Amino acid sequence: MGLLDKIKDHILLMDGAMGTYYNQQYGTELEAEEANLVHPEEITAIHKAYIEAGAELIRTNTFAVNHLMFPKREECKRAIHAAIACARQAVAESGREVEIAASIGPIRQTVTEDDENTIKEYQFLINSMLAEGIRIFVFETMLELKWVQPLSEYCKSQCEESVVIVQFSLNPSGYTQYGFGMKEIIDKLCQMETVDIFGFNCGVGAAHLRKLLEKQTFPKECILSVLPNAGYQQELRGRMHYGDDPEYYAKQMERMIPLGINIAGGCCGTTPEHIAALKKVLGGQAPQPKEVVEENADGESVSNAAPTDFISKLERGEKVFVVELDAPFDAQMDKFSKGVYALKENGVDMITVSDSPLARSRADAALLAVYAKRLTDISVMPHVAMRDRNLIGLRSEILGVHANGIRDFLVITGDPVGPDNRGKITGVFDVNSIRFMEYLQHMNEEIFPDQPVYYGGALNYAGNNIRAIVGRMRKKMEAGCAYFLTQPIFSEEDVQRVIELKEMTGAKIICGLMPLVSYRNALFMKNEMPGIHVNDEILNRYDPEMSREEAEDTAVALCLDIAEALRGAADGFYLMTPFHRVGLVNRIINAIKQGE
Template sequence: MKIQEYLKQHKLIIDGAMGTYFARLENNENAVSEYANLADPAKILKIHRNYIDAGAVMIRTNSFAANQQVLNIRPAQQAELITASYLLAKQAVAESGREVYIACDIGPIPEYSGRTEEDLFEEYKLICDTFLKEKPEIILFETFSDFNYIKKLVPYIKEKAPETFIITNFLINKNGYTTKGISARTLLEEIAGTKEIDAGGFNCGIGSGHMYHILKKLNFPANKFIVAAPNAGYPEQFQNRMIFMDNEVYFEENMQRIIELGVDIIGGCCGTTPGYIKKITEKIDLQESNRGIRINLSVKTEKLTELRSNDFFRLLESGKKVIAVELDPPFDAKDDQIITCAHKLREAGVDMITMADSPMGRSRVDSILMSIKLMRETGMSVMPHVCCRDKNMIAMRSGLLGAYANGIRNVLIVTGDPIPSENRQSTTGVFDYNSIQLMEYVKEMNREHFSEEPIYYGGALNYGRGPLEKIIERMEKKIEAGARYFLTQPIFTDEDIERVKYIKSKINTKILCGIMPLVSYRNANFIKNEISGIHVPDWVIERYTPEMTREEAEWTGAKIAGEIIERLNPFADGYYFMLPFNRVSLMDKIKIN
């Protein structure tokens, strides 16, 4: 019987955990089950049989972590291991003599390795192709945090094997959000709106009680089957080991409540065992046809209904050449000087102060906290930089919520400078997100929490990094992720001016062109030779001499800045000044048309 037909008449029970159950049997919490597909297939076969004997009507191949990064294997080894995972599941079903479905299990490939999106997509295709050679009925993506790869993979699979039943499950936390900040509601809308997906829902991350409370608040799509596979609970430390305590009765009671909501497919994830699955099959009526209240869901594309407009963006749209000035926070708690600088910038008519986030990877006062203080002290609009280098997703979300609660409505989202090489032994970058992923996160926060007065955010434009078409492609991804404007690196050369002009002609967005008035011969040489991504031509260096006074050098830098501004003026939407050493007096010297 095709799985679609089965689901019209029954609830379907999936197996429980493979990884944690295997580790439990091995008495080694670090044991990796996927290696055993080749090294000890009898153990994997036995686990499959245990779940089938417990009543599972679908088993998952032992391939969740079968990627090159986690297992440190080459593509040929990976393909062999994946094929073995399917054949072992197939053998277990054949030996059982029962009608049991096999889902080819694909988990997320870690994204923090520095590999490109294209490279990761190719590996996902390799995994799919390896499974498709076996002509499976079901492919399951589980424990994903967003649709980034899934939205490209599901049509790829359907094109090659149109009859394949595709399930997509996502990992959410106790609040109903993925690590990328996407809500359970939005995920169901995406599932409903993706024609190639047949079923979808949630697995891992939370226990059965939290899963029930999240699901009961959601509307289920009429056109998809819904899946729920929570963890046994939450691991606890016992004799220096993290283990899941047995709570089969509690799990079964919650799964009964989940079934009553209308969920179609249930099972277990981390910490569950054949005992959990057996308890479900003994207590829950699988002939139950209740599918709950179903509605036609679709991806929400409407614009946010803003009750208050964003002052800074309104200036940008008015056609005014907006002036933003970056200040670097202090290295210590002495903030008198930066507050004085902010007051001077207000007197100079600057529209926005941006606050760098520990530039060059060297610790300074937090950009958000410093921005809040400047805003309160001066009344000026502020835009803290928020970089992905230093904070995990928990700290990032807390910081953004705190910024919003204190009146911040503009941020610049950047990936962040790398940690200096001399500090890498003691300090590590986090990079749970890249800048585009963090933009998606803030976009979701705007929708869920700040719809009446959203955070407006911009992105960095590294105009000199690679082919122009690739730069434009990345900008388009940022715009799709909600970026409203871009701030460029400092511009000096004619070639860079032409590159930015070309970009502006090809993409409809607001661009603030970066201006850095160099303040000495030494400063000019340092920027030219030590800072990547900024192209200082020889003619700029030649305008300075080592013997110049501070005043002479500043006037030279201001004059050069004015000349560059004149060249940029026909197409720039504004200017983004990066003043070395926070020398705000330069703003009185620079001619801005």
């Protein structure tokens, strides 16, 4: 009888945690996965303890076997071979009929690693396990949905009888680290034919997981696994301890039976004692029906959410005008406030505030956006950089700003910390701009269905490989990016590149204009600002002896020439305010409007 047949008869009992139990029994000098090669007898003993406690399905000690622990592929293969041998020896010595599944944990990516290489590593692990005769795969503690379809399809393509189990890790609010909510996970995984079993492990204790599941309905009948932690961890004298005793844990799990669970087991902090207590409360019970909800005729929910005024204007094809105001370095708000009032009076569509560009600390962009909106009720778009906050902080920022009526954002990866501050100031970069846009998509679905946030991305149009630029733009658009703000445009070459990108992507592009207010300003931009192309032709339009008025006239004329060249491609213009000269920016905006 195979695993899927056994599940029909009764709630199947899986094992508990390997890593935390190994540390508890044998110390922390080795990672549990390293012990496969150094002390295999210890790993075998843990497997046997779980089997004796009643586990009918055990997972190989391979959760963290990947390039981060074993940089060489041959080392990974040896660790996999040793882990599977330990599990098989434990089953043989027990004399019981126990299924063995391969445990595969998430492969952590840096912000620069691409998905293709990560997929290839997962495939290498799957192939190595298949070669050892493994046919059940547990992808556990998953954080994002994008890997599930390709990995489950790959398992089935390599071996039709493979059984694929996918388990996600949630926080107490019901979201993964990357913003995927329990409802979205259930809905998506129920629709994947290559996923046989799915559920939730790690992240929360049994009581919290039960409360989260009680709020859920399922689009169709499915096989559900639950493997919560033994409460929440606490560090004491260098070791992690978990709060739930086995009886309490088992009682909380028993209360999940009416919710329709099919597989029960444990994650971090659970021990053979927890599994033995769980066996007593399960008592060979058959799974109960889940609460299944019927879908709409089209299978999709309908949102009546109204877009922001800014997005509405873009969608109507009207040109928008966005103006960036510099956030102050100190607590003096006079210039910023005056700029807000002047732009509001001139009917600017959006003020945007940068998030400490060049990694130089300024007043917080999100808080300034709230401040500006309260001053005049003008639309404000703060930049959100990935450099300074982890995902917890970024999520909190979006929630707090949204509560204050801000729904437009510019999502950027952010400038790195300069060499003078490295070692003293740390760049976070949990994710890059594309990954955070994906995160915002999930927040819109789960948290803001009635008042979604809208976001744009930065477009650095320069670079030799235009197809790479297009590829990145398309990834952002797939992640919900509604428009792009470009770097300042000066040369004919820049204009033609932006036009070409517009034709290749169909994206909404708001073209950057930066008024150069003097010969000295133009010379600085030409020589000291990477990515900005001020050529000699532009520089020669200025004279070192020009008056302020003459230089501003030149800046206006230059911006008008660029705007005219971009007339067919630009969905709007993004003006960067030089030295708080809001009057100059308003003059340029009015001149562009008059020329339309």
